Amino acid sequence: MIGLPMYRSEDFVESVLESLLALEHESFAVIAVDDCSHDSTVEIARRFADADRRLTVEANAERLGMIGNWNRALELAYERHPGFEYFAWASDNDLREPAWIDVLVRALEDDPRAALAYSRFGTIVAGEKVVPTHEKWLYETQDQADPFERFKAAERMRAGPIMYGLHRRRTLDRIGKVPSVLLSDFVYLSCLALHGTFVQAPEVLWYRDLGRTTGSSTGRQRAALFADPPALTYLPVSLQHTIWLLRCLVVEDRRPPGLGRGRSLYIGIFYLGNWWRRLARRAQSQARKRRRKLEKRLRKRIAPRRKRLVRSRAGRRLARLLRRL
Structure with missing residues (x-):
């Protein structure tokens, strides 16, 4: 069908x-x-x-x-x-x-x-x-x-x-x-x-x-x-899913044979926690990408100034001093 x-x-x-x-x-x-x-x-x-x-x-x-x-x-x-x-x-x-x-x-x-x-x-x-x-x-x-x-x-x-x-x-x-x-x-x-x-x-x-x-x-x-979007769809997606899971498994008893109500409740809580862990990992990954982009941008800005400094007389003196240290 x-x-x-x-x-x-x-x-x-x-x-x-x-x-x-x-x-x-x-x-x-x-x-x-x-x-x-x-x-x-x-x-x-x-x-x-x-x-x-x-x-x-x-x-x-x-x-x-x-x-x-x-x-x-x-x-x-x-x-x-x-x-x-x-x-x-x-x-x-x-x-x-x-x-x-x-x-x-x-x-x-x-x-x-x-x-x-x-x-x-x-x-x-x-x-x-x-x-x-x-x-x-x-x-x-x-x-x-x-x-x-x-x-x-x-x-x-x-x-x-x-x-x-x-x-x-x-x-x-x-x-x-x-x-x-x-x-x-x-x-x-x-x-x-x-x-x-x-x-x-x-x-x-x-x-x-x-x-x-x-x-x-x-x-x-x-x-x-x-x-006509239900009011539930304006909540965070993690809460939408958890509410439906708990209603399906615990309230309406539409769980597989052998799966008790207590474990079904745990599954709903686990799902919510797992969703937030995924969001946290994604936020950390995005923060690392933003940091790498910022560092790359700063290196591009600083590199020409560093070259000009090395070519100048004061820059050469500073380089010799640093080598002695």
Whole structure:
């Protein structure tokens, strides 16, 4: 089952749908959900739906924002295809190779503990697929049986590419919707790591168009992710994530079997402390960079004056005096 949230993507949606409908798998369906686009995105998608029964197109009555549209796609998957076993979100500007589903389904079937499988990705530059020439990142937890160890290891993952992997339904049933917070994919996948392992397929099976990114500022993210930003999103991101984690694991009891409430509370506190430690390390690194830049600038200013001093008579006398000392 594939959910495709769409928003103002008329320039990309045709190639995206061609890519999804060309996937080599015996049985799958695609639900495309448009979030009140003011262009021809819906019309293009419906032309594809008329020609292929595997595709269903829905249009929201009012704008939900990116996260709301992700959750709407998941809700429609439960309503229209209640028997699905695996689910994936697809971006409205990324392309997948035909073998994408088959490879990831095999990875999940080979490891019953796995909650999610994903592949390496390439990039789309000027309309052309670019395959990376080296392994840029790898995040797997197959060798980690303890949920807390997997949770701690999630600190080094790149959440964006992993979020668009293939999810096992039973973990989605347990965790629920994507949280309405900033950087939601990171905290969502961190919680998902408690429920099972992550598997990376070595093949490059999908391509990201990095030209359409939300942006790094919190204001731009808030505007893109939410039609009406919740009050929680104006808190520091670390507090947003910790509040959601504690509500999910402790209050609503959506934690994996065997994980007690006390340890869940500790996980929330650990997450908050770990986030602040990362911020402190980043601040120290930035301070060192600023200091090196300042020292380099000062050396450039002082060097000409030092040369003039050495060339002068007083400078030569001072140099001889220093050599004697």
